[in-house]
Amino acid sequence: MLSFDFEYYKPASIDEAVQLFQSLDRQGKNPSYISGGTELITLGRVNKIVTGAVIDIKAIPECLVLEKQGTQLVFGAAQSLTVVREKQFFPLLSKAIVEIADHTARNKITLGGNICANIIYREAVLPLLLTDSTLAVAGLNGLIQYPINDIFQQTLQLDRGEFLVQVITHKQETELPFVCLKKRRQWDVGYPLLTAAALNKNGQIKLAISGLCSFPFRDKRMEYSLNNRSLSMKARIEEAVSRIPAPVLNDVHGSAEYRVFVLENTLQEILAEWEGAGDA
Amino acid sequence: MHNHTSAEITLNINNEDRTVYVRNADTLLYALREKLGLTGAKPGCLNGDCGACTIIVDGDPMKSCLMLAVEAQGKSIITVEGLQNTAIQTEFIDKFAFQCGYCTPGFIMNCHALMTKYPDADDSVIKDWLESNICRCTGYQEIEAAIKAALAAAKGEPG
Numbered sequence: 001m002l003s004f005d006f007e008y009y010k011p012a013s014i015d016e017a018v019q020l021f022q023s024l025d026r027q028g029k030n031p032s033y034i035s036g037g038t039e040l041i042t043l044g045r046v047n048k049i050v051t052g053a054v055i056d057i058k059a060i061p062e063c064l065v066l067e068k069q070g071t072q073l074v075f076g077a078a079q080s081l082t083v084v085r086e087k088q089f090f091p092l093l094s095k096a097i098v099e100i101a102d103h104t105a106r107n108k109i110t111l112g113g114n115i116c117a118n119i120i121y122r123e124a125v126l127p128l129l130l131t132d133s134t135l136a137v138a139g140l141n142g143l144i145q146y147p148i149n150d151i152f153q154q155t156l157q158l159d160r161g162e163f164l165v166q167v168i169t170h171k172q173e174t175e176l177p178f179v180c181l182k183k184r185r186q187w188d189v190g191y192p193l194l195t196a197a198a199l200n201k202n203g204q205i206k207l208a209i210s211g212l213c214s215f216p217f218r219d220k221r222m223e224y225s226l227n228n229r230s231l232s233m234k235a236r237i238e239e240a241v242s243r244i245p246a247p248v249l250n251d252v253h254g255s256a257e258y259r260v261f262v263l264e265n266t267l268q269e270i271l272a273e274w275e276g277a278g279d280a
Numbered sequence: 281m282h283n284h285t286s287a288e289i290t291l292n293i294n295n296e297d298r299t300v301y302v303r304n305a306d307t308l309l310y311a312l313r314e315k316l317g318l319t320g321a322k323p324g325c326l327n328g329d330c331g332a333c334t335i336i337v338d339g340d341p342m343k344s345c346l347m348l349a350v351e352a353q354g355k356s357i358i359t360v361e362g363l364q365n366t367a368i369q370t371e372f373i374d375k376f377a378f379q380c381g382y383c384t385p386g387f388i389m390n391c392h393a394l395m396t397k398y399p400d401a402d403d404s405v406i407k408d409w410l411e412s413n414i415c416r417c418t419g420y421q422e423i424e425a426a427i428k429a430a431l432a433a434a435k436g437e438p439g
Contacts, residue, residue, distance in 0.1 A: 001326075002305035005285035008350050038346045041307060042327050054304070056351065082340070104341045104390060104412035105328050189411050 002044045007053040014062055014138045014165060017055055021161045022140070029053040033163040035063065035078040036113040038105065043118060062136075062143075062165050063112070073174060075167040077112025081124065084111050090169060092178040093127040096197060099182040100124065102189070112164045116156050120249075122216050123182070125152060126197040126208040129218040131173035136166040154215035176201050179270045183262050185254060193254045196266045200274050207270070212259055213246040221245075226267065233275070237267045289353050293318065294362030302349045308342075309333045311349035312359060320360035320385045324414075331413030334386035335359050341393040341412070360385035367430040368392050377426035379417035387413050391427045399434055 007029065011017040017033070024031040029052035034040050037056065043049040057063045063078035066087055073089045084090075085097040085106070100123050101109060114124040115135075127133075129152065134145045139162035148167075151157050156164065182195040194211035205226050210216035225231075225239035241264055250256035286303045293316065300315045309326075312318040312335070321344050324332035328346040335344045336358040363369060368391045371377070378384040387410070394401055394409045401409075406427055415423065432438065 001310060005303060005305055007285055008304035037348060037351065038328060041346055045326065102412040103409045104331060104334060104343055107340045107342055108346050
């Protein structure tokens, strides 16, 4: 039960949505865009999100695109995680998605919703960071494409009134060898401890992590350490871990020390996948 | 531009159009139970975690606590009240796949959607789908037996 009331709009075009936001904002209604809308309910019911107007983008055709366009794959932000996964255009993304929430919830959670979520995990971001995907963002200046590694800094850096329309990924990048490991404290269900996704491009490992810090990230310095083959595998991992770019989470799901321990072992698994057991 | 925070909407539930007045902030679960008297979908966590409120929307299982009633306009909604003598219901009884019964409607709806969409579902698909529902009585073995028997029966195999 949500304790606050809001107006509900379902525009049929990008322009209508952008204009609607501006109008509602001028009226002081603190509008919010939704696609899956799950966080509106889960955070709204505990008053962590309050809005006076909701703009549902699920009727905007551009947000529902899911197709190969030449050398690119285009994913509409309002497509559910289940649909994106089942399309199997992008194996690493499908693998990351299958570990998000649960199957029924993924019928409602959308790709754009996961990228823009408040929840810290946002695992769908990891494959996009690794493949240097592009995000198409709508706002008053029209539809503009940004490299995800520029516009995603801890969270998606959108200006007020902007919303994510599409994710665009080069097909070639999606065909690279990958590893995606989700670690939970126990069993196969429950909240994750951390997720590490890695791509191997011409022998160079790219790494993105979620659940370790309070935001998903890809860190070039950590990647440099992992790829520094002048060091032993153990030393590479230790150096990478020393370069974690923000405080490690220390919460009920796992202490910071435990998370680092799990990360070290996960990195070892990733390196072993491509380089054998090594000298760790 | 109108300025309404509630509206009269029409929902197609169990192949019947039902008109209901809801707040835009009402979840579909709340509308089903409190406005339409369809109490089969159970309120559990109200946070999308437990699956007790699972219904079927356009053929897919959905947690009705995670969906606004206004979002369900124009969609085909099936609740457990809309299932009668289905294979999965029969097998839940035969396999004793319930204890307190609170999670049962959610499991049945999820299993029914699974059978419809993936009649050849293997163990990994069954596991992936059924992880969406929680049984506090931990009757998982019997539930697994029920879905496997229902799938087998639908294919004419011994359960």
